[in-house]
Amino acid sequence: MSSTAWLRPRTAAEVTMALGLPGARILAGGTDLVPNRTWELDTGTTWVGIGAVPGTREVRCDAAGRWEVGAAVTLAEVLAHPQLGRHYPLWMEAMRAVATPEIRTQATVGGNLCVDTRCRFRNQPPIWRSGLIPCFKSGGDRCYAAPASRLCVAMLVSDSAPVLMAMGAEAAVAGPFARWIALADLYSGDGDRHLTLNPGEWVRAIRLPAKPPLGAFRKWRPRATMDFPEVDVAVSVDCDEEPRVVRIVVSAVGPVPVRATSAETLLESGPWTSERLAEAADRARAAVHPYDNGQLRVWGRQRAVHGLVLDALRQVASAVVEKGAQA
């Protein structure tokens, strides 16, 4: 068994340099990377910690009222923060839905966004996989979950990704060309190399809007805790704009969170009657096509999208009414 080097650079530039070493990976909380190493799914030989880089463990609010959270801040710290919960209840809901309390004390904000994609045909013990001809993600030439696909369709299981997308959050990419990107632009659409980050690039922080939209989050999983999502739904609406800005994001059905644009369009204008909400939920369901790589079956997951979206929309609708009544 090969040994692994663990580097802890002190500056962003050094992190970028370290990521240039062969087989280099960021080791944040390690709650995804270490199990993957155990299962021989990740064969990285250099682990690069980012927690020593100034700012990566900080939570701060800029002059415009936008909160910026460092990538190495843990999920438990986010949940315990005195201000964040009040400003971003939707994000908190997603954070609380991740894994278990033990894992959340270790897992980080950056790690949760970059967490590796999963698939029933790959996230298995080595002995299990040894019986299969390798698929795309294992360096092979086929996909068992979607035989007609020319790309790996392993699922993005991050619970925070759909919520942050629905909230309009951004990510700070560090590297030779440091920049802010919309969260949706972090994901490539290929389950094998699921991030759009270039070699040497990494996520330094995320930034949340000063005035977050109203929203709702639903996570469907076999058990009430611990399990990865089989379907995630995040819905948001900003009524201060005209027309309204509606975001309906369905995740854990493929390598990227999916925007149900046709459903969004329907709800941008006009009343939110229960018929129209149901119509939107139907459109959302039609917009996603889960693959056969989850714990539960394809059609059950697709069907569940309808109920989850409808449920989330109802919650947002009543929040809008409540807010309107108060305003």
Add this chain to the structure above:
Amino acid sequence: MAGRRIAGGPGVGGTTGQKFARKDVAAKVAGLVSYSGDTQGAGMLHARLVRSLYPHARITEIAIAAAQALPGVAAVLTARDVPCNVLAEDPSGTGGGVFTQPVLASTEVRYVGEPLAVVVAASPVLADAAAQLVKVTYEPLPAVFDPGLALADDAPPIHPGGNLCVQWHVNKGNVEEVLAQAPVVIQREYATQFVDHAYLEPEAGSAWLEADGVIVIRAATQVIEHYRRLAGMLNLPHSRVRLIAPYVGGGFGGKEDMTVEPYLALAAFHTRRPVRMVWSRQESLQARPKRHPMRFQYTVAASRDGKLEAVDINILADAGAYALLTPRVLFAAAVVASGPYRVLAARVVARAGYTHNVPSSAFRGFGAMQAAVAYEQIMDELAETLGMDPLELRRKNFLQRGDELATGERVETAVWLPETLNAVQAALGPEPQPSRPGLLVGRGYAMNMQPYGRTVWFGDQAAVWMGLENDGSFHLRAGVTDVGGGQAAVLGQIAAEVLGVLPEAVTVHFGDSALTPLTGGTFATRQLYMSGNAAVRAAESLRERIQRVAATLCGGDAKTVVIESQGVRTARGSARWHEVAAAARQAGVALEVLETFFAESGPGYDNRRGTAARTFPDFTYGCHGCDVEIDPETGQVQILQYVASHDVGRAINPLSVEGQIQGGVAQGIGYALTEEVLFHEGQCLNGTLAQYLIPAAADLPPIRALILESGEGKGPLNARGIGEPAISPVAPAVANAVARALGGARVRSLPITGEKVVDTLFER
């Protein structure tokens, strides 16, 4: 609700009937207990198994040279290195058949994961690496994975004797005749799945060779009596093998057959060095015996007013590749197949077929549990057909003391079915209401009867040794294995009760085949019954000796001697413990005793006629009820509340009884809703605990345990076994609640996943 009716215990007070936390519980919570895998030592070697990758194949070669050549590898052992490579057993005990299994397969493999070689190396990592260097050449052979197909004429033979592992018959009256004339007949099929014991502690242990040549194996096992089989395997006298079981981190039947023991014994035998072996969760899920999947065909006849007239039952189980305890499991299923109800006529045929799946064997509930899935669902379905309340139907047919079971034996002890049902009904309260519009709710019940103790023809026995120190503390030695249920601690409590001292005064030494008297393994809910009764006898006989000595010392009648913490007292005087000890020495009375309890024994089962004078010593009865809520969009079932009641005869430590019930219900909920080891052509598809879904704390409803005490059990102080009975009614209670919520649509196969619920709703 039925009142507490407690038979007076033989002792003069103590803690019986009071809740208290056992000593071992605190130590376990604090992480102070040394489990089987915890032994580490300098120079210790580590063993790994090389397992079959194919469900059925001829082995043409096992090349071990490359593995042997790896530096740090101490040994690579194959079938050739096993002095006697057959484990033989007559599991039914009726002479019905002797089944054999190789320790290490050499020419043919019959399931994925079957052990082929043991690699012993200086570290676990090296052992892994060496195991990968063992090159096995397979010639795949046709395989069969369905017991029904395995029993067809053209199926590939799995064992020379054919693919029928066992077939039991139970017959009462003329079923054909009753069925032909019965006004109402319904027919249903139910199916259960493979599930895993999923205990916290994996299969683990270590072994070493003592200077005197005795091989010692310290392993997580439910049965230290396996030392004899290990000696047989090594061709050694029985006295040269010693098996020690420290506290076991959960057994549930999964450590009833041997797991790591033979491989550890072999490795220590060959290397003459200490060896450790721990199985991974994946090995455990893939290759260790599972609960038998069973298919049930029930035909039930009743009168229009709901009197059961006849049952005609076919049970087919998947035995997997080797028999193990299949014959016994199937027997339990056959005996209780008609449930705790009176029937005029019954015909049960229970068969198990070999397949190329992983073997099935013992699992808490032991066949009787699978039967409850069928008999309690069909009671609800029959009630629906009759347009009757399902509880009224049950009440009309409840078994009573004096009734004859389908096997022809008579029920001798109290049958508190109405009492447990009343208790559960009262505790559940008003019918459930959906927490939001659109959700479906339902309430379901299930009764059960579960045997405890081994079938009477085994002539079961257990021995306990007790002795007094001159400071007034007591030793109790018993070869019980403690799988977490407090099997050791309860013996101390029973002895203390009989002696009239505090439980702290008795220290229990347990689980050592060389140093503690043998009690038989911890299975079949027999341990309390067997070694508990032996402990009563040992304590009684020691008390009697102490009283005799005390009476001569202090004067007065021996019967009136009172035992206290400092010493003894009579009406005429008192003496301190060291004085009692001295007096005993002088009088030549040993203050130590060995007592053996022999279970009620009887003739074997007449399988041709399908009857017996007696099968099991006794049964435990109970009732469970629960409320469920279902989201019709996802089909997901949530249990809102759960109530379980059993007549335990007498609750010696109600906290332990409650613990057994809580644990049984939790495990049963997994069985009902989420757990299934999925195999595809023998290959386990969900080999991690991320995929094999045992319920988490957040999934469990509040569980209330209602303990009733009829004072009539065959265990010590009139207790009945509760380890297994607590798990059996869970799945049918949940299934009945789900069917209620779905308006009568029923998922007839376990587990009741969201997907099956939605499918069932759609079919309607």
